Amino acid sequence: MRLRRTLAFSRRALLQFRHDRRTLAFVLIMPLLMILIFGYTFGGDVKNVSVEIVNQDAGIQEGSSPLLPQGLHLGEMVIKNLDEQALSLHENTNVTNARQTVHDGHAWAAVIFPANFTQEFLSSISSQQGTIPAKIEIYLDASNPTISAEVIKAVTQSIQATLKEITADLNKTQVEIPITIDPSYEYGGSETRFIDYFAPGVISFAIMMVTTMITIILFVNERRNGTLQRLLVSPASESEIVVGYALAFAVIGMCQSIVVLVAAILLFNITIVGDILLALIVILLLAFGHQGLGILLSAGAKNEMQAVQFIPLIIFPSILLAGLFWPIESIPSYLQPLSYIIPLRYGIDAERSIMLRGWGIGEIWVDILVLILFALLTLSASVVLLKKKN
Amino acid sequence: MKVSLLLQKQVSCPTCKTVITCTGSPGEIVKVTCPSCGLLGKVSFEPTFDALTKIVEIQHLTKTFGKFTAVDDLDLTIYKGEIYGLLGPNGSGKTTIIRMLCDLLKPTSGSTKIFGHTLPCTSNKKHIGYMPQDTAIYLDNTVHENLAFFGSIYGMTREQLEAKEQEMLKFVNLQDWRSSLVSTLSGGMKHRLSLACALIHEPSLVFLDEPTVGVDPELRAAFWGYFGSMTQKGITVIITTHYMDEADHCSRVGLLRQGRLIADGRPSDLKKRTGTTSLEGAFLFLAGRKKP
């Protein structure tokens, strides 16, 4: 293998990208758009979820309970403590009407405080066993799990806040409030947002998509235009062709990752706790492996149109099974083994471990090893494929 | 086997300066009469190369695609400094032969030696130039980038490239388009660039698959002139065409029909043998006679 010749391939491919603005835009803007769209839709917390509030709680009057001589309107307090940013509240007096509003899709939930809410709360804490717990009814449109989770979270937080206030007011301290939630975080923290989890995945996914697609298109064109024949007649070897292109994709992958990372840091202030250099090495391995895959797939397409038909074949398994949006643990258990054969899985896992957990090579060596093997396998198979004559 | 080669040489008449194209074999001295002033003179053709060096030796070369035989038992020897023309209608197997000679296609049977080495052989590769039938150049690169790329994969240095690129651009008449993207060029211009890319590394054996398709007559004549000058440097040119008229420029032609070589020889000999005035006539005569 001669370096000069190998570099001639890289140089030509990079010059081609410089002239081909459309492809360049695809390379850089596609991942940027992804991070923007997903960042803004999933990235922040859910805001302004419309909720119907029906407060029928009668409360207890001043002086009617020895525990709380000044009286209590628990429902009112909980409502006051609801997160005004997350939920947009509409007071309603009619339960049926509130449910209808949810049913009609005009609100995501109806939160209903029954008339004896405070009463039941008091009796449940005064009788030590807790007879009937006080009940808040939440009538949910759970078609969007993120939103319904947000409603429940907001109500739970508000109850906690309210209970804290009451304990301060309670005359007697022997009463223990049954529920306290004290979350502890192993990695990340309460401030880790979906975007932090998502960014390493987007970078890996973008590298995979762009490298595979562009390689397929480049090699379909090499074949169809006849340039590949010229290369095969020339003294250049098949491995020089493959390595030459790999170097070009390494440069492109680096630019791409840096653009996406900088955008994610500037726009969403994402946290990277690990070694950026290691993160970039993982990116390179992903790019090399998928370049090989692209060359292999290009043999199965006669023109660009046919090449485009490979896109869903590549995208869907990666989106669904590689843990891009959802953790692999959340996919059906009989599908989970499939994720092991998707190389992107290891890339995403490694990038997340590096960026979110700050892990080093000692912890993610399995991912790296798999990616190295994948790259070696596809690249050498593509050298063999190029050598094949009919 | 006695082989006669035909060389072309351009001389200018010492009195009236008319440019005369004369033909002859290496070492031969031919008598020439100036067409405008009638001056009689002699032109000598130097024995610049060993006319009997075998460059390409093809034996029983056959290629079948399924049941279809595209090339049928081809035997052919091509010598140094020849312009050998593979001549035949579309589908007669010209491209298939070239692709086998370039080791892009495995023959079904038979063997080929190039520079004395039996194919497949990698050590030959740097001396071979190949212009495929498709315009095999990179559309999203400039003219210059294409020439530089193909030159450098043949190991040319920057200095060698610079000098040769100028010569090539001038030859294919693309000097003004050096920095243009290939995708913006016309079909004929792409074709010319493709030819330049096949010749930039100064190969000693050149395969040109239909190099004159879509090239205007004036440039076509220039092409043939250039090929002629290449053979004088000892370069061997193997060319395919389905334009029977331009095959007169070849030192030798092989007439192909349905994958079979139906005749092989100097254009003038073929015409003489068949009693026709053009190669087209010769082809029709031979094709008709060979019909089952």
Ligand SMILES: Nc1ncnc2c1ncn2[C@@H]1O[C@H](COP(=O)(O)OP(=O)(O)O)[C@@H](O)[C@H]1O
């Ligand atoms: N890869 C192939 N598969 C099947 N048939 C082929 C293939 N390549 C060429 N042929 C057939 O072989 C014949 C000769 O083709 P070709 O060599 O391209 O002819 P020419 O270059 O003289 O026009 C044609 O009939 C063509 O259809």
Ligand SMILES: [Mg+2]
């Ligand atoms: Mg052809």
